[in-house]
Amino acid sequence: MAPATFRFWKPSDGRAIWTSDGVRIAIAPAPCGMPPQTEGCRWDPQNNQAEVTVTSTGVAPVTVRTDDQSSFYRVAVVRFDATDPRPGVVIENESGGSAGNVRVQLLLPSGSGYREATLPGYLQGELPATLTDISGDGAVDFILRDGGFGDVFGCNACTPRPPVVLTVRGGISVDVSREPAYAAVFREDMARLRPICLSNTRYRNGACAAYVADAARIGGFHSAWAEILHHWDREENDLWQSCDVPYSEWTDHRCPPGKGSNYRTFPESLHAFLVRAGYIS
Numbered sequence: 001m002a003p004a005t006f007r008f009w010k011p012s013d014g015r016a017i018w019t020s021d022g023v024r025i026a027i028a029p030a031p032c033g034m035p036p037q038t039e040g041c042r043w044d045p046q047n048n049q050a051e052v053t054v055t056s057t058g059v060a061p062v063t064v065r066t067d068d069q070s071s072f073y074r075v076a077v078v079r080f081d082a083t084d085p086r087p088g089v090v091i092e093n094e095s096g097g098s099a100g101n102v103r104v105q106l107l108l109p110s111g112s113g114y115r116e117a118t119l120p121g122y123l124q125g126e127l128p129a130t131l132t133d134i135s136g137d138g139a140v141d142f143i144l145r146d147g148g149f150g151d152v153f154g155c156n157a158c159t160p161r162p163p164v165v166l167t168v169r170g171g172i173s174v175d176v177s178r179e180p181a182y183a184a185v186f187r188e189d190m191a192r193l194r195p196i197c198l199s200n201t202r203y204r205n206g207a208c209a210a211y212v213a214d215a216a217r218i219g220g221f222h223s224a225w226a227e228i229l230h231h232w233d234r235e236e237n238d239l240w241q242s243c244d245v246p247y248s249e250w251t252d253h254r255c256p257p258g259k260g261s262n263y264r265t266f267p268e269s270l271h272a273f274l275v276r277a278g279y280i281s
Helices: 039-043 180-197 205-217 221-231 266-276
Strands: 007-009 016-020 023-029 050-056 059-065 072-078 088-094 101-110 113-118 141-146 163-169 172-175 240-243 260-263
Touching: 016 072, 023 072, 050 088, 059 101, 059 113, 101 141, 113 172, 163 180, 180 205, 180 221, 205 221, 205 266, 221 266, 260 266
Parallel strands: none
Antiparallel strands: 007 072, 016 023, 023 050, 050 059, 072 088, 088 101, 101 113, 141 163, 163 172, 240 260
16 A cells, blocks of 8 residues: 555445555454444445454554444555654445545554544545645645534535545544645635526536635635525425534434424525534624
8 A cells, every 4th residue: 555545445345455654454244243333244245344454563452343334445555744753544434325524543653552533524535645745834735524413404415515634633533624835725626506596407506505615714714604695495395494403412413302493585594504513603
């Protein structure tokens, strides 16, 4: 495996062993317990949950289990910071399907071993094939999508997810989306979404929601908001809902029962959503 480059694996591949930058990765389906604890154990020949064992010279081997809800995985060996004396490991857990939920496990070098962490938030999408340092600060950056926008402003497929940029600083994974060094990520996404939002296309409100969210990241909320007030689709729905509690209080990625509010218009609902999601104050 080339350093910082992902290798794809699915449970039906069986046991696989890769090496990269002095690190040995062994991945295989986890043993099934009784009663069967995952979908793979119930219906397939093997578990859909994986065990990943990491071995490196002078470091005690460590074994971790992946998400038990995922369908396939991608693994990369990477130095999270250019100053790291040795590499760590990134494990991307992918659910597949229309939502594309993703959970990213990090094995961070710590003392004579590794410390496990995860990227925060409700994340969707897929990391690029090779991880890079976007800002030039020496730390690898992770670009994914905000899954909180799914099914809120129309059909799941009609609502783009705005980018989320994360990195590791001082051994802690943090959201750096608002930092000026990453503004180009959001300007590029705005350029993609603006023609859809400002068109007469049906179900464009989802694109408008993501467009405004991108603008809020780089200090352009008010101008983008003025645009969508003239272009949102008034025929798409006559009743809008938004969750009244932050995502950290959701259950299974869903707003808890009784915690949602109804709004007369899409802009009212979007504004409430952006406040609760932390895009605007």
